[in-house]
Amino acid sequence: MSVHAGAVVPPPEPREIRGPSALGGDWRRFIHLTWLIAVTEFRLTYFGSVLGYLWSLMRPLLFFGVLYLVFAEIANFGAKIPYYPVLLLTNIVLISFFQEATGAAVTAVVNRENLVRKMHFPRMVIPLSIVLTSSMNLGLNLIAVFAFILIYGVPVQATWLLLPVLLLPLIMFTAGVSMLLSSLYVRFRDVQPIWSVISQLLFYGSPVLYTVQSIGDPQLEHLYMFNPLACILTQARQWIIDPSAPSWIDAAGGFPLALVSVAIFVTLCVLGWWVFDREAPRIAELL
Amino acid sequence: MIQRHAAIEVEGLEKTFRVPKQHIHTIKERALHPFRRTEYDVYDVLRGVSFDIGSGEFFGIVGRNGSGKSTLLKCLAGIYKPDEGRIRVAGRLAPFIELGVGFNPDLTALDNVVLNAVMMGLSPKEARDRFDAVMAFAELEDFLDMKLKNYSSGMQVRLAFSVMVQVDADVLLIDEVLAVGDAAFQQKCFDVFYRLRDEGRTIVLVTHQMPMIEQFSHRALLLNDGVIDIIGDPGDVARRYLDLNLAHIETGPAGSRATVARPIGAWVSDTEGKRLDAVTAGETLVLNLEVDVRERVESPDLGIWLQMRDGTRMFYTSTRRMGQRPEAFEAGERVHLRVRAETGLRAGLYFIGAVLKRTGGHDDTLFAEPHLGDFTIVGDADYGLLEVEHDLELERGLERAPQ
Numbered sequence: 001m002s003v004h005a006g007a008v009v010p011p012p013e014p015r016e017i018r019g020p021s022a023l024g025g026d027w028r029r030f031i032h033l034t035w036l037i038a039v040t041e042f043r044l045t046y047f048g049s050v051l052g053y054l055w056s057l058m059r060p061l062l063f064f065g066v067l068y069l070v071f072a073e074i075a076n077f078g079a080k081i082p083y084y085p086v087l088l089l090t091n092i093v094l095i096s097f098f099q100e101a102t103g104a105a106v107t108a109v110v111n112r113e114n115l116v117r118k119m120h121f122p123r124m125v126i127p128l129s130i131v132l133t134s135s136m137n138l139g140l141n142l143i144a145v146f147a148f149i150l151i152y153g154v155p156v157q158a159t160w161l162l163l164p165v166l167l168l169p170l171i172m173f174t175a176g177v178s179m180l181l182s183s184l185y186v187r188f189r190d191v192q193p194i195w196s197v198i199s200q201l202l203f204y205g206s207p208v209l210y211t212v213q214s215i216g217d218p219q220l221e222h223l224y225m226f227n228p229l230a231c232i233l234t235q236a237r238q239w240i241i242d243p244s245a246p247s248w249i250d251a252a253g254g255f256p257l258a259l260v261s262v263a264i265f266v267t268l269c270v271l272g273w274w275v276f277d278r279e280a281p282r283i284a285e286l287l
Numbered sequence: 288m289i290q291r292h293a294a295i296e297v298e299g300l301e302k303t304f305r306v307p308k309q310h311i312h313t314i315k316e317r318a319l320h321p322f323r324r325t326e327y328d329v330y331d332v333l334r335g336v337s338f339d340i341g342s343g344e345f346f347g348i349v350g351r352n353g354s355g356k357s358t359l360l361k362c363l364a365g366i367y368k369p370d371e372g373r374i375r376v377a378g379r380l381a382p383f384i385e386l387g388v389g390f391n392p393d394l395t396a397l398d399n400v401v402l403n404a405v406m407m408g409l410s411p412k413e414a415r416d417r418f419d420a421v422m423a424f425a426e427l428e429d430f431l432d433m434k435l436k437n438y439s440s441g442m443q444v445r446l447a448f449s450v451m452v453q454v455d456a457d458v459l460l461i462d463e464v465l466a467v468g469d470a471a472f473q474q475k476c477f478d479v480f481y482r483l484r485d486e487g488r489t490i491v492l493v494t495h496q497m498p499m500i501e502q503f504s505h506r507a508l509l510l511n512d513g514v515i516d517i518i519g520d521p522g523d524v525a526r527r528y529l530d531l532n533l534a535h536i537e538t539g540p541a542g543s544r545a546t547v548a549r550p551i552g553a554w555v556s557d558t559e560g561k562r563l564d565a566v567t568a569g570e571t572l573v574l575n576l577e578v579d580v581r582e583r584v585e586s587p588d589l590g591i592w593l594q595m596r597d598g599t600r601m602f603y604t605s606t607r608r609m610g611q612r613p614e615a616f617e618a619g620e621r622v623h624l625r626v627r628a629e630t631g632l633r634a635g636l637y638f639i640g641a642v643l644k645r646t647g648g649h650d651d652t653l654f655a656e657p658h659l660g661d662f663t664i665v666g667d668a669d670y671g672l673l674e675v676e677h678d679l680e681l682e683r684g685l686e687r688a689p690q
Contacts, residue, residue, distance in 0.1 A: 012377045012378035012379075012457060013377065014293070014296065014375040014376060014377040015375065015376065015377075016373060016374065016375050017362075017363065017365045017374040017375070017376055017380075018365075018368065018369075019362070019365055019366070019367055019368025019369060020365060020366060020367075020368065028410070029405075029408060032405055032410060032411055033405055033406065036401070036402060036405055036411060037402070040391070040394065040398060040402060044391075044393055044394070114385075114388060114389070115388055115389045117366065117384075118366065118382075118384040118385050118388045119366070119382070119384075119388055119389060119406055120364050120365035120366055120382060121406050187312075188311075188312065188313050188314045188317065189312050189313055190312075190313040190314050190315055191314065194314065281368040282368065284361075284366050284367060285304065285367060
C-alpha cells in the first residue's frame with residue numbers, strides 16, 4: 001500500500017496543464033506508451049492464433065505467388081530482369097509495409113475515440129504505435145525475404161549491411177503519411193476511400209512489378225522517380241539484389257533532379273507532423 | 288483545514304465550443320463548396336472559472352447537466368485545451384472519467400493493468416511491480432491469466448477501480464465512477480475514499496449525489512451555466528444545488544431548442560400533488576410531467592420514463608401505450624401528464640425522462656430528455672433494487688434424514 005501518510009515529501013512543483021498535444025512534453029512516457037501499445041498489438045496478431053505468424057507471412061507470400069505466376073510465368077514479364085522473383089518478393093514486402101501501416105493509420109485515431117475522449121496521453125502515440133507494429137512485422141518478413149534470397153543464390157554483398165539506411169527513410173515516410181491521414185480522417189471521412197485508391201495507384205506507380213528501366217523514356221523515368229517510394233525500391237534493388245542496377249540518384253537523372261524526390265519526401269513528412277501537431281489539441285472535441 | 292500548498296490552481300478558465308450548423312464531413316463537400324462560410328452555434332461552456340484546491344483536500348464539483356462540470360473536469364484532466372486561462376497542477380494527476388477506458392478484452396489482466404497504468408503515467412516497470420497489489424485489492428488473484436473478455440462486468444469494474452487506487456497519483460479526478468457496481472463494491476469504494484482522504488491525497492469528485500458531497504468533501508463548488516455559483520462548505524453547496532434544481536423545474540431548461548413543444552419539468556409528488564425530493568420505498572409514486580405546446584401537434588404520443596444514472600431504463604409508459612390517443616395538442620396549450628405507479632423500486636437515485644412524438648406515418652420525435660428531474664427512493668439497499676411480490680414459508684421441526 002501507499003506510504004503517503006506520514007512521509008514528509010516536499011510539495012511537487014506545480015506545472016501547467018495545457019491540454020492535449022501531439023507529444024505531451026514527456027519523452028519517456030511517450031516512448032513507453034508507443035512501445036507498449038505497439039508490442040501489445042504485435043503480440044495480439046501473432047499469439048492470438050497458433051498460426052499467427054505464419055498467417056501474416058502468408059499474405060505477402062500468396063500475393064507474391066499470384067503476381068509471380070501472372071507476370072513471370074505467363075506474361076514472361078521479368079525475363080530481362082536478373083533475379084526477378086527475388087526482386088518481386090522484396091518489393092512486395094517493402095510496399096505492403098507502407099500500404100498496411102498507412103491503411104490502418106487512417107481510421108486509427110477515430111477508432112480509439114473512447115480513449116482519446118477520456119484519457120490524457122500524447123496523441124502521436126496512436127499513429128506511431130501502428131507504424132511501429134508494422135515495422136516489427138516488416139522485420140520478421142525481411143528474415144523470410146533474406147532466406148529466400150540466399151536459397152535463390154543471390155551473391156552475398158557487403159551492401160546488405162546498409163539495409164537500415166534503406167528502412168529508415170521508408171519508415172519515416174510511412175510515419176509522416178500516417179500522421180497526415182489519421183488526423184485528416186477526423187475531419188473528413190472520405191479520406192479512407194480516397195486513400196485506398198491512392199494506395200493502389202502507388203503500388204502500380206512504384207517499381208514493384210517492374211524496374212524503372214522498363215519505362216524506356218529517360219524523361220519519363222526522371223519524372224517517375226519523383227515518387228519517394230520509387231527511390232527507396234530502386235535503391236533496395238541495387239544494394240540487396242543486383243549491384244549492377246542503377247542507384248536511385250542515377251535513375252532519377254543525376255543530382256539536381258534527384259533532389260525533387262527528397263524535397264517531396266521531406267515535405268510530406270513535415271506536413272504530416274505539422275498537421276497532426278496542429279490538430280492534436282482539438283481531436284477530442286471533434287470526435 | 289490546515290493551510291497547505293495548492294494542488295490545483297485554476298485561473299480565469301474559459302472554454303467555448305463552436306459547433307458548425309452544417310457539418311462538412313468529406314473532402315468532396317469541401318471541394319464542391321470551397322467558399323461556403325461555415326456558420327457556428329457557439330456555446331460558452333465555461334466562462335471565467337477560478338478556484339484553488341489545496342493539497343490533501345477532498346473537493347466536490349456539482350452542477351446540473353449542461354452546467355459545464357464535465358467540461359471543467361476534462362480541462363483539468365488535460366483532455367480539452369482551455370481557450371483562456373491557466374490550470375496548474377502540483378504532482379501527478381490521474382483522471383478517471385470512466386473506469387476501464389482502453390481495456391482490451393483480448394488481453395490478460397496483466398497486460399491491461401500495465402497498459403492502463405502506463406497511460407496514467409507510471410513507467411512499465413512500476414506498473415508491473417504493482418500488479419500483485421492491484422489484483423489483491425480487486426480480489427481477482429484467482430483469475431490472473433484469464434483474458435479480460437472472460438471476466439464478468441463486475442470483475443472488470445473492480446479491476447479498473449483497483450488500478451486507479453494503486454497508481455498512487457497525487458491528484459485524483461473522479462467522474463461519477465461509482466455509478467457502477469453492486470452495493471458491496473460501492474461500500475468498498477467509500478472505504479477507499481475515506482482512506483485516500485485520510486492519507487492526504489487530493490481528490491476531486493464530480494457528482495450528482497449530494498449525500499456523497501456532504502459525506503466526503505472538505506469543500507465543494509457549484510457550477511451553474513459556466514460560472515461558479517457558490518464555493519465553500521459542502522452543506523451550503525448541496526442546499527444551493529437543490530434550490531437551483533427546483534428553480535429550473537419551474538422555469539424550464541435554459542436553451543432548449545425544441546420549438547414545437549417544450550418540456551417544462553418533471554417531478555415526483557405524493558397523491559395529494561405535493562412535490563417530493565425523496566420518497567420511501569413502497570409508497571405510491573406520482574410522476575408528473577408538464578409540457579408547453581407551441582405549435583399544434585397531430586396525434587401526439589407523450590411518454591415518460593424512469594432511468595438509473597447509467598441509463599438503464601426501469602420503466603416506460605406513454606399515452607399511446609395506455610390506449611389514450613388524443614387527436615392533437617393545440618398551440619399554446621400546457622399539458623400535464625400524471626402517472627400513478629406502484630413501482631416496487633427500492634433505494635436509489637432515479638432520473639425522470641420524457642419524450643413527445645408526433646405519430647402517424649412514421650414517428651417524429653419532438654423532444655426526448657433523459658433528465659428532466661430526479662428523486663431519491665429511501666430504503667435499505669440490502670433489499671435490492673426491486674421489491675418483488677413474494678411469500679415465504681418456513682417449515683420447522685422436520686425430521687432429519689438418517690445419516
